[in-house]
Amino acid sequence: MSSRDAVLGVLRENARASSEDIARQTDSDPETVEAIIDELEAAGVVRGYQAVIDRDQLESQPVRATVELNVTLDRETGYDDIAERIARFPQVKSLYLVSGDFDFMMEVEDESMQEVSAFISDKVAPVPEITQTVTHYVMDSYKEQGIEMGDGDEDDRLSVSP
Amino acid sequence: MKPADRVDAVPPSGIRRFFELAAEMDDVISLGVGEPDFAAPWAARDAAITSLERGRTSYTMNRGRSDLRAAIAERMADRYDLEYDPETELLVTAGASEGIDLAFRALVDPGDTVAVVQPSYVSYVPGVLFAGGEVLPVPTREEEAFKLTSERLAEAGAGDADVLVFCYPNNPTGATMTGDELQEVAAFAREHDLTVLSDEIYAALSYEHEHTSIATLPGMRERTVVFNGFSKAYAMTGLRLGYALAPPEAITAMNRIHQYMMLSAPTTAQHAGLEALSSCDGAVAEMRDQYDRRRNLVLSRFEEMGLDCFRASGAFYAFPSCPWDDAGEFAEALLEETGVAVVPGTAFGDAGEGHLRVSYATGIDDLTEALDRVERFLA
Numbered sequence: 001m002s003s004r005d006a007v008l009g010v011l012r013e014n015a016r017a018s019s020e021d022i023a024r025q026t027d028s029d030p031e032t033v034e035a036i037i038d039e040l041e042a043a044g045v046v047r048g049y050q051a052v053i054d055r056d057q058l059e060s061q062p063v064r065a066t067v068e069l070n071v072t073l074d075r076e077t078g079y080d081d082i083a084e085r086i087a088r089f090p091q092v093k094s095l096y097l098v099s100g101d102f103d104f105m106m107e108v109e110d111e112s113m114q115e116v117s118a119f120i121s122d123k124v125a126p127v128p129e130i131t132q133t134v135t136h137y138v139m140d141s142y143k144e145q146g147i148e149m150g151d152g153d154e155d156d157r158l159s160v161s162p
Numbered sequence: 163m164k165p166a167d168r169v170d171a172v173p174p175s176g177i178r179r180f181f182e183l184a185a186e187m188d189d190v191i192s193l194g195v196g197e198p199d200f201a202a203p204w205a206a207r208d209a210a211i212t213s214l215e216r217g218r219t220s221y222t223m224n225r226g227r228s229d230l231r232a233a234i235a236e237r238m239a240d241r242y243d244l245e246y247d248p249e250t251e252l253l254v255t256a257g258a259s260e261g262i263d264l265a266f267r268a269l270v271d272p273g274d275t276v277a278v279v280q281p282s283y284v285s286y287v288p289g290v291l292f293a294g295g296e297v298l299p300v301p302t303r304e305e306e307a308f309k310l311t312s313e314r315l316a317e318a319g320a321g322d323a324d325v326l327v328f329c330y331p332n333n334p335t336g337a338t339m340t341g342d343e344l345q346e347v348a349a350f351a352r353e354h355d356l357t358v359l360s361d362e363i364y365a366a367l368s369y370e371h372e373h374t375s376i377a378t379l380p381g382m383r384e385r386t387v388v389f390n391g392f393s394k395a396y397a398m399t400g401l402r403l404g405y406a407l408a409p410p411e412a413i414t415a416m417n418r419i420h421q422y423m424m425l426s427a428p429t430t431a432q433h434a435g436l437e438a439l440s441s442c443d444g445a446v447a448e449m450r451d452q453y454d455r456r457r458n459l460v461l462s463r464f465e466e467m468g469l470d471c472f473r474a475s476g477a478f479y480a481f482p483s484c485p486w487d488d489a490g491e492f493a494e495a496l497l498e499e500t501g502v503a504v505v506p507g508t509a510f511g512d513a514g515e516g517h518l519r520v521s522y523a524t525g526i527d528d529l530t531e532a533l534d535r536v537e538r539f540l541a
Contacts, residue, residue, distance in 0.1 A: 009451065014526075021530070024462035025455040153201070160181040160194035160503055162284040162333075 003028055007036045008045075015049040052147050062109050063137065064093075065116050067124070069104035070132040079103070082129050091119050102134070113137065172288045176509035180493065184503045191532040193520045194503040196333060198397035198478070200452075202434065203445035206396060209437030210430045218429055224421040225413075226254025226405070227432050233439045234405055242365065243378045244388060250410040253417055254427045254435075258363045258391040258404035259285055261416070262327075265359050265387050265406065266293040268415035270325055277320040279310050279328035280511035281335055281481070283361065286327050287511070298323050301513035304483065307472050308337035312346040321354040329361035331368050331476025334510045334519035336457075338476035341374035348379040358386040363404070364477040366395035366446060369454045371475075377407070387412055392431075394477070395446050396438045401431035453478050456522040456529055463533045467540055478523045481507065484516055485540065493518060500535040 006026040010017050019030040019037070026033070040046040055061050071082050079097050086106065087095050094107040106124075110116045116135070125133050141149050177194070184190050201207070225231065231248035238244040246252050255261040262285060270276055272294035278286045279300045290297050300318040302308045310328055320326060328347075330339045339347075351358050358376060365373040377386040391404025404427075406416060460480050464471045471482035486492040489506040497503050505521075507514025522529055 006455075010455065021459070024459045025526075027458040027462075155199065157192075157195050157197060157199070158181060159184040159190055159192040160177050160505060161196045162175065162177055162509075 003032065004036055004040070007033055008040065011037075011046070011049075052145050054144075054149050055141065056149070060111070062111055063113050063116050064107065064109045065120075065138060066136045067106040067108055067120060068102040068132075068134040068136075069106055069124070069130055071103050071129045072131055073129065077129055082127065085127060086124060089119070089123060091116070091123075102132075168292060168294070172291050175284055177284070177505050180497075180503065180505060180509070183494065183497055187497070187501060190497070190501045190503055191524070191528050191535070192503040193522070193524060193529070193532055194505045195521050195523055197399040197523060198394065198449065199523045199525060200397040200449050202396055202398045202401065203438065203442040205441045205445075206398065206434040206438040210401070210434040213430055213433035218433060220429065222254075222426040222429050222432055224417055224426055225252070226427055227436070230254060230432050230436045230439075231405075233436055237439055238390070238407060242373060242375050244375055244407055246407045247410075251407060251413055253406045253408075253413050253420060254432065255391075255404045255406060255420065256424055256427045257393060257399075257402040258361060258389040258406075260402075260420070260424060260427075261387075261389045261391075261404050261406035262286070262359065262361060263289050263292075264416040264419050265389075265408075265412070266290055266295065267419055269357055269359075269387075269412065270295040274325065275323040276325040276327060277315070277318065277323040277356070278511070279326070281308070281332075281507060281514035281517070282327075282511055283329055283333045284510060290327075295325070299511060299513065300326075301511075302335075302337070303513075304472055304481075304517070308332060308335040308481070309339050309343055310347050312350040315347070315350050320350070320356070323354070323356060325357045325359060326351060327359040327361070329363070331364035331373070332479075333364065333477050334479050334505070334507065334514065335472075335481040335517075336474025336477050336479040337472075337481075338368050338371065338373070340371050341379070344374060344376045344379060348376055348382050351376075351385060352381045356385065358382065359389070360386055361389045363389060363391055363394050365390060367450060367453060367478060368476045369450075369457060373476075384409055387416075392435050392438055395449075396435075396442060397449065398431070398434065398438070401434055402428055403431040403435045452526075453522065456524075456526060459526070459529065460520065460522050460533065463537070467533075467537045469536075469540065478521055480520045480522065481514075481517050482520060484518050487516075489514075489516060489518055496536065496539055500539050502532045502535050502539075 010022045019033045022033045023030045091108050091110050093109050096105045098105045231252050235248035266289040270293045274295045275298050276290040276295045277298045277300050287297050300320050360376050377383050377388050387408040389406050392398040469482045474480045484492050493504050493506045505519040507517030
């Protein structure tokens with residue numbers, strides 16, 4: 001594994017790991033680790049660092065929805081053009097071009113169901129190339145970015161074993 | 163009821179006392195565990211569940227399901243150049259431990275000498291004694307990174323032994339041996355006509371070089387029994403599934419005992435094992451990367467806190483020198499004052515004197531917390 005991949009491996013698991021800790025885990029030194037991270041950030045490989053949150057434990061729980069979007073293209077307008085236009089809205093948390101029955105899969109977040117609905121009907125649906133939207137409100141979350149939201153399993157191993 | 167003399171003669175496991183101490187305490191972070199902290203890959207567990215749903219709860223063939231044996235043989239050939247006929251040279255056992263016990267019972271005559279390379283896994287010595295053999299300890303040294311050399315073999319008098327048993331990557335030291343380093347051990351075994359029992363249960367967890375089996379060296383296949391299994395690589399310890407590879411006469415002898423006493427390895431586990439081999443390479447690679455990271459973390463932190471430790475390169479153990487004269491006392495004090503459990507090296511034979519086995523089969527957060535506590539304890 002290249003040291004770049006090794007550093008990324010640790011960051012993807014725990015973006016808060018200190019340079020010293022990453023260095024220890026990857027058999028490197030903190031200066032090298034920092035240089036690699038600077039490089040990854042400058043090159044746009046690493047775009048940001050975010051906390052993975054159990055929203056059930058928040059006082060105000062934002063409403064989330066996954067929205068299917070169907071579009072028609074013309075000579076002047078491609079997927080990228082449409083995507084760029086939609087992605088700019090801060091309510092849009094992720095946007096993917098996907099294969100299958102629809103074109104884009106969009107994750108939206110806002111303060112209430114009304115806000116989300118208003119956003120879809122006022123901002124997204126009117127985009128001329130968009131022919132159809134199907135909105136799925138998120139009812140419960142079991143796993144976020146690879147982390148399970150349950151209580152986790154207890155370590156039931158014997159505390160000392162050969 | 164009076165236990166048989168040969169049972170009475172074998173002392174209870176040295177780590178039992180530690181287990182009891184740790185079990186009484188709250189908030190223990192255990193670095194004393196000899197098994198993965200992961201669960202078996204989901205696909206393997208799912209295959210086990212499916213087999214139960216389909217009512218696959220009967221015995222299998224004594225030697226193990228033929229599809230499983232074929233898959234194991236193929237994997238061993240691809241990965242380690244170990245070429246064995248799945249029909250006659252492979253036995254599926256209830257964990258590698260059963261295989262090792264079978265080999266002692268099938269290949270050791272009363273009075274035969276078995277050279278046991280130490281520090282060693284706790285089962286070898288009792289296994290030899292239960293089989294009526296005599297144990298000859300062959301100590302390895304920290305200065306030599308706990309590798310086995312022909313010099314250590316000669317020094318211990320292993321030339322007169324009948325059987326030699328060792329384990330690399332090693333529990334408890336985390337030592338590994340390269341193919342080159344094994345050459346002189348192989349030469350010694352050939353010269354003194356030793357049967358070699360090579361416990362390779364940690365083969366998938368070698369971090370600095372590819373694992374080489376001694377059975378692949380010239381003139382070794384006919385005198386070697388290789389043990390491996392699913393416990394460590396696939397995090398399936400509780401499913402009890404291992405296997406032995408050896409020439410037909412050894413497998414036939416081992417199977418003679420196995421077919422009467424065990425009948426067959428657990429059927430559910432065999433279904434899980436087959437799926438593990440066919441679809442869980444990714445999960446194994448991920449676990450291996452995790453262990454490697456933790457190994458680096460542990461070794462760096464030990465160095466920073468001034469705890470002497472040779473560079474362990476396999477399994478999931480580090481084996482630092484104990485800063486106190488008595489490792490048992492140290493481990494007890496560490497447990498009582500900080501709630502961190504480690505195992506004193508003497509649990510693995512006299513050659514473990516002055517050392518501690520530190521398992522890093524523990525999540526990185528707990529591991530970091532435990533290392534912080536050890537550092538404060540040492541300060």
